[in-house]
Amino acid sequence: QSVLTQPPSVSGAPGQRVTISCTGSSSNIGAGYDVHWYRQLPGTAPQLLIYINNIRPSGVPDRFSGSKSGTSASLAISGLQAEDVADYYCQSYDSTLSGSVFGGGTRLTVL
Amino acid sequence: EVQLVEFGGDLVQPGGSLRLSCVASGFSFSSYSMNWIRQAPGKGLEWISYISTTSTTIYYADSVRGRFTISRDNAQNSLYLQMNSLRAEDTAVYYCARDRKSSGWYFDQWGQGNLVTVSS
Numbered sequence: 372q373s374v375l376t377q378p379p380s381v382s383g384a385p386g387q388r389v390t391i392s393c394t395g396s397s398s399n400i401g402a403g404y405d406v407h408w409y410r411q412l413p414g415t416a417p418q419l420l421i422y423i424n425n426i427r428p429s430g431v432p433d434r435f436s437g438s439k440s441g442t443s444a445s446l447a448i449s450g451l452q453a454e455d456v457a458d459y460y461c462q463s464y465d466s467t468l469s470g471s472v473f474g475g476g477t478r479l480t481v482l
Numbered sequence: 483e484v485q486l487v488e489f490g491g492d493l494v495q496p497g498g499s500l501r502l503s504c505v506a507s508g509f510s511f512s513s514y515s516m517n518w519i520r521q522a523p524g525k526g527l528e529w530i531s532y533i534s535t536t537s538t539t540i541y542y543a544d545s546v547r548g549r550f551t552i553s554r555d556n557a558q559n560s561l562y563l564q565m566n567s568l569r570a571e572d573t574a575v576y577y578c579a580r581d582r583k584s585s586g587w588y589f590d591q592w593g594q595g596n597l598v599t600v601s602s
Binding site for chain 1: 493507517526527528529541543544575577582584586587588589590592593594595
C-alpha cells in the first residue's frame with residue numbers, strides 16, 4: 372500500500388488529453404511538500420518528468436504539465452503520442468516517515 | 483555527461499549479505515546528497531535511504547532500518563549500500579539517485595539499476 376495513491380492505469384487515444392491523479396495526506400502533499408513526477412519507459416530507469424509541482428526539466432515537451440492543490444496533485448498529458456506509453460510515478464516527502472514517498476504508479480496506454 | 487553506474491547485484495540466500503556500489507561521474511559528487519531507491523519485480527518505486535554530502539545526515543525507510551547501511555566515499559565518487567539479513571522481499575532492482583532540494587527532495591539523475599535476488 373503506497374503512501375501516495377495513483378490510479379493503476381489510464382488510457383487515451385492519440386491526440387487526446389489524459390490526467391493522472393496523486394492523492395496524499397496531511398503529512399505529505401497536504402503539508403505543503405512539493406510533488407514531483409517521473410516517467411519509466413519499459414525496461415529502463417525512471418526519469419524526472421516534472422519537479423516542484425509544475426516545472427519541466429530541459430527537454431521535456433510542454434505537452435506535460437503538473438499541478439497541485441490541497442492534498443492532491445495531477446499530471447496532465449496532452450496531444451497523446453504512442454511514445455508516451457510508460458509508467459508514471461508521483462513522489463513527495465512525508466514528515467511522519469521522514470523520507471521520500473512514491474505513488475504506486477500509473478500505466479498509460481495509448482489506444 | 484552525468485552518469486551513475488551501479489555494481490554488486492547478485493543472487494544471495496536469505497539471511498545473507500551484499501554490498502552495492504554506485505560510481506558517479508560527470509558532476510561534483512561531493513556537492514550532492516544521494517539516495518537508494520528500489521523496485522521489486524512488477525512493482526512500484528520504493529525510496530529506502532538518503533545520505534547527505536558529508537555523511538552527517540542519514541535516513542532509512544522503516545523496511546530496511548537496522549539491516550541496511552548507506553555510506554559514501556567522496557574521494558572515490560562512490561555511494562554504497564551494505565545490505566545484511568536479506569529477505570526474499572528485498573528482491574528488487576536497486577537504483578542510486580542524485581537528489582536536488584525542494585521542500586523535501588527530488589531525484590534528477592538515476593543509475594541504470596542493479597538486480598538483487600534473495601532466494602535459496
